[in-house]
């Protein structure tokens with residue numbers, strides 16, 4: 001499959017996930033790449049994978065994708081005590097998902113323009129993904145986006161980030177149901193193949209390969225910046241939900257960037273940290289925490305990691321996943337990996353609050369609850385390499401949790417304040433597939449006759 005087909009398809013036709021047939025080794029180019037800025041480095045890395053897009057076009061897409069970030073470095077590094085924090089929240093919705101979804105929106109637009117085709121994006125969200133996906137495609141001519149969210153579940157600010165977008169190609173549906181209802185309806189709509197084909201349905205969730213590709217860049221950028229002399233490796237602590245972000249770090253390491261360990265930090269939803277510590281992958285109930293974007297049990301991108309760890313043996317992976325789906329748990333056959341790259345730990349609510357408090361008290365740094373989970377995890381491991389903690393959201397997106405940790409403090413951001421006065425646009429709708437399909441039929445500008 002070509003790169004462009006992989007981007008448009010999202011999930012593989014057989015329900016599996018897509019990965020490149022090989023991961024390029026860039027070890028011998030690193031010396032020459034050191035000192036490149038974020039956009040320049042992104043161009044070099046992405047060109048290795050997006051080999052069916054002319055390099056000038058790709059560079060234009062990348063430059064545009066990061067032109068509306070509010071920091072000249074795109075992803076700045078900030079020292080916080082012994083640790084370094086890599087701020088990934090300088091995009092339009094103040095969460096790290098902008099880094100991938102700004103690029104994906106422009107990439108969709110480019111490919112659709114080449115093909116004279118169009119797309120109806122259907123997505124479900126409990127918070128950050130919806131607003132970042134909308135920000136990525138708003139106003140784009142060949143794309144409409146339909147976002148389902150459980151009424152009342154996203155925070156007030158997260159809902160405003162979706163519903164105040166005025167562009168006509170954006171449609172928000174507050175569903176009378178749970179997040180699981182929204183997910184189920186979305187899956188059913190995609191499984192209705194007649195509907196999917198007729199209405200050119202497309203997806204933006206983190207199974208899309210282009211999202212991972214865009215995320216490799218900031219690992220490489222931070223590692224090269226901290227290893228200016230080319231003499232030391234860098235470790236990363238990653239607040240983890242769907243395993244997308246940390247898997248991008250794993251790929252950056254496979255490519256030969258100077259990366260030592262990856263610390264996998266979960267909240268109370270600890271299925272992944274149990275797996276990495278005990279070898280058992282076991283489904284449990286979802287816990288609702290202060291870091292809602294990590295309130296996930298089964299991580300869709302984990303299959304990609306297992307595939308590599310099983311030596312690209314698709315039938316072994318299939319057996320593992322079938323076992324897991326049948327029994328609710330599965331174990332990996334004895335592992336031949338030479339060393340543990342991924343160190344995992346789970347951080348509870350009181351530790352998260354305590355970490356926000358002590359980071360602010362001791363270093364005058366305000367972390368959001370997701371970022372705090374990663375910082376707390378980093379403090380548990382004594383590594384010889386410097387540790388970079390990924391900051392995945394701006395603290396002003398989660399003002400209640402931040403205030404709970406540090407007391408009376410104004411946590412705000414001008415782009416969030418501006419939302420308060422804007423008109424909202426949304427439809428309330430029952431959790432019903434047929435009703436939602438009907439709205440897509442009515443609002444779509446993109447369908448077969």
Ligand SMILES: *Cc1c(COP(=O)(O)O)cnc(C)c1O
Pocket residue numbers: 095096097128129206239240241242243244245246293294370392393
């Ligand atoms: C999505 C998200 C995460 C988790 O990222 P994954 O790729 O799902 O592991 C962490 N923090 C924030 C703020 C997010 O929006």
